[in-house]
Amino acid sequence: MPRPPHICACGRLVPHGGRCTCQRESDRARKRRHDARRPSARARGYTSEWEKARLVFLAAHPCCAMCGAVATVVDHITPHRGDKALFWDRANWQALCKPCHDRVKQREERAGDV
Structure with missing residues (x-):
């Protein structure tokens, strides 16, 4: 029997095991902020x-x-x-x-x- 969907904090219904679009966008934004602070690969020694x-x-x-x-x-x-x-x-x-x-x-x- 399939598991029931859950409700995201934003109020959207999300299938079991899935992630809401707001969660995915939040992750993308967090990763962009991290990458903006991180030195380039060349600067880290990968020459x-x-x-x-x-x-x-x-x-x-x-x-x-x-x-x-x-x-x-x-x-x-x-x-x-x-x-x-x-x-x-x-x-x-x-x-x-x-x-x-x-x-x-x-x-x-x-x-x-x-």
Whole structure:
């Protein structure tokens, strides 16, 4: 039996498991504010030198460290937070597939596990 819809704080009826348009727009606005304060990728160290090192690392480590799928992302195990020594420390790198990086790893970081 399907679960009943719920009423959003704005008063709209929302299907079970769905999100109201006001909630989605609120999330988009919050993410835009965050991105406006965040330095660019180049300013954070992701330069052409990084791209070359990344490709070499992925060639040597083609599988995701979490699920074994094809790896496409080089992740910093411990977030470097601008520390150049930690950024370039290959012992701090792991190959991940995009879904594991975007879901699992980010969830761990938000929870404070890393």
